[in-house]
Amino acid sequence: MCLAVPGRVLEVSGDRARVDFNGNQSEVCMALTPQASPGEWVLVHAGFAITMLDEADARETWKYLEGVDPRDIREGAGTEA
Amino acid sequence: MRADVGLLTAELHRLSERVGREARFMEVCGTHTVSMFRHGLRSLLPPNVVLISGPGCPVCVTAQRHIDAAIALSRVSSVILATYGDMIRVPGRLGSLEASRALGADVRAVNSTLTALKLARDNPLREVVFVAVGFETTAPATAAALKRALQEGVRNFSVLAAHKLVVPAMLALLASGDDRLDGFLCPGHVSVIIGAEAYRPVVERHHRPCVVAGFEPEGMLAGLVALLRQTSEGTARLENVYPQVVSDRGNRAALELLDEVFTVADEPWRELGVIAKSGLKLRPAYERFDALARFGVELGEDEDHPACRCGEVIQGRIHPKDCKVFGTACTPLSPLGPCMVSSEGTCSAWYKYGRTAVGRAAVGGAAL
Ligand code: SF4
Numbered sequence: 001m002c003l004a005v006p007g008r009v010l011e012v013s014g015d016r017a018r019v020d021f022n023g024n025q026s027e028v029c030m031a032l033t034p035q036a037s038p039g040e041w042v043l044v045h046a047g048f049a050i051t052m053l054d055e056a057d058a059r060e061t062w063k064y065l066e067g068v069d070p071r072d073i074r075e076g077a078g079t080e081a
Numbered sequence: 082m083r084a085d086v087g088l089l090t091a092e093l094h095r096l097s098e099r100v101g102r103e104a105r106f107m108e109v110c111g112t113h114t115v116s117m118f119r120h121g122l123r124s125l126l127p128p129n130v131v132l133i134s135g136p137g138c139p140v141c142v143t144a145q146r147h148i149d150a151a152i153a154l155s156r157v158s159s160v161i162l163a164t165y166g167d168m169i170r171v172p173g174r175l176g177s178l179e180a181s182r183a184l185g186a187d188v189r190a191v192n193s194t195l196t197a198l199k200l201a202r203d204n205p206l207r208e209v210v211f212v213a214v215g216f217e218t219t220a221p222a223t224a225a226a227l228k229r230a231l232q233e234g235v236r237n238f239s240v241l242a243a244h245k246l247v248v249p250a251m252l253a254l255l256a257s258g259d260d261r262l263d264g265f266l267c268p269g270h271v272s273v274i275i276g277a278e279a280y281r282p283v284v285e286r287h288h289r290p291c292v293v294a295g296f297e298p299e300g301m302l303a304g305l306v307a308l309l310r311q312t313s314e315g316t317a318r319l320e321n322v323y324p325q326v327v328s329d330r331g332n333r334a335a336l337e338l339l340d341e342v343f344t345v346a347d348e349p350w351r352e353l354g355v356i357a358k359s360g361l362k363l364r365p366a367y368e369r370f371d372a373l374a375r376f377g378v379e380l381g382e383d384e385d386h387p388a389c390r391c392g393e394v395i396q397g398r399i400h401p402k403d404c405k406v407f408g409t410a411c412t413p414l415s416p417l418g419p420c421m422v423s424s425e426g427t428c429s430a431w432y433k434y435g436r437t438a439v440g441r442a443a444v445g446g447a448a449l
Pocket residue numbers: 388389390391394401404405406407408411412416417418419420421422428
């Protein structure tokens with residue numbers, strides 16, 4: 001339940017953004033990372049971006065996530081549905 | 082670039098010889114526990130390096146009185162009870178939320194607090210109750226949803242507030258005095274919110290090294306190397322081997338939001354009892370969102386399953402295999418305790434991974 005997943009911000013409107021998670025897109029709340037803009041990477045937990053991170057770290061985390069149960073990844077990323 | 086697994090493992094073995102005795106480290110977070118297993122890291126550890134899983138699985142530490150209250154709330158006819166998926170199968174005194182759902186309760190798994198809030202907006206004639214469990218990683222999401230609910234005047238939304246704080250639990254564990262721990266591997270994602278400096282009291286008051294680490298194999302091994310190096314030197318420092326993601330002070334926006342909505346309060350933990358200042362309660366401006374008050378549900382006492390030893394498991398006092406019903410009466414398909422329910426639970430992790438070849442090696446090397 002504590003898993004957070006990196007994603008790339010595609011577009012921001014207000015405190016919401018569309019974020020790409022390795023090909024899957026979700027709406028994410030940006031209230032905790034108001035400084036993030038399109039093209040940048042954020043770490044997302046339960047539908048909220050909790051911090052920014054750089055691309056190299058994001059890619060490294062995705063390498064590690066390859067072995068993780070996809071359900072846990074979906075939970076980590078969360079969505080506003 | 083970070084050091085690779087081979088180099089880090091070699092360094093661990095070198096340091097373990099220098100330490101020359103058993104070194105016991107607690108991985109506070111369930112995600113670390115599972116990640117260690119999945120990458121087979123336990124089998125790479127020197128035999129005298131012992132990893133103990135701590136009270137860091139949100140489902141496992143939720144007190145039974147909160148599970149019982151959630152079930153009671155789910156039985157209120159107007160209520161849609163929304164919760165993170167893992168909570169649904171945790172057994173309470175009155176059965177689980179899953180059983181409650183089978184009897185007609187409207188229980189929904191959600192991935193985000195904002196999904197729960199949307200449920201409330203979409204169902205104006207119903208009452209949506211969100212079961213707010215989890216540590217500081219998850220609590221800001223609850224705060225954000227409540228702030229939005231207040232701003233938008235959503236009246237049919239409320240929460241069962243059961244968030245927990247990591248550092249007070251670590252301090253309580255140490256204050257009990259029989260922990261035999263040499264240090265803590267501190268969870269990366271909680272630390273994103275609270276900041277590495279939050280562990281300073283553990284280091285200063287109890288002289289235990291705290292090392293913040295990520296969840297990739299290299300990150301966890303680097304964390305263990307840092308802990309073992311400190312053990313070999315006889316020092317206790319705060320270190321952060323995940324600085325790319327975790328800052329000293331944490332996420333300010335998240336901490337401010339938490340402080341706006343919640344205030345620190347005494348909190349009941351599964352089997353650990355009430356730990357002072359280890360949870361979050363709603364501030365007066367947000368009390369209208371308190372589901373217990375709204376529906377007149379009282380938090381009772383805990384009456385855990387007599388056979389279940391989750392309380393000792395989450396404090397690292399016993400190994401899951403020391404529980405008589407582990408793998409027999411208690412399995413992931415029919416769990417008796419929360420540690421077997423959650424995929425991050427220690428019992429579930431040992432059930433799933435501890436019986437493979439890697440697990441057997443790990444049992445030899447890292448059993449309690
Ligand atoms: S094996 Fe089951 S009953 Fe035993 S401590 Fe773990 S969760 Fe509780």
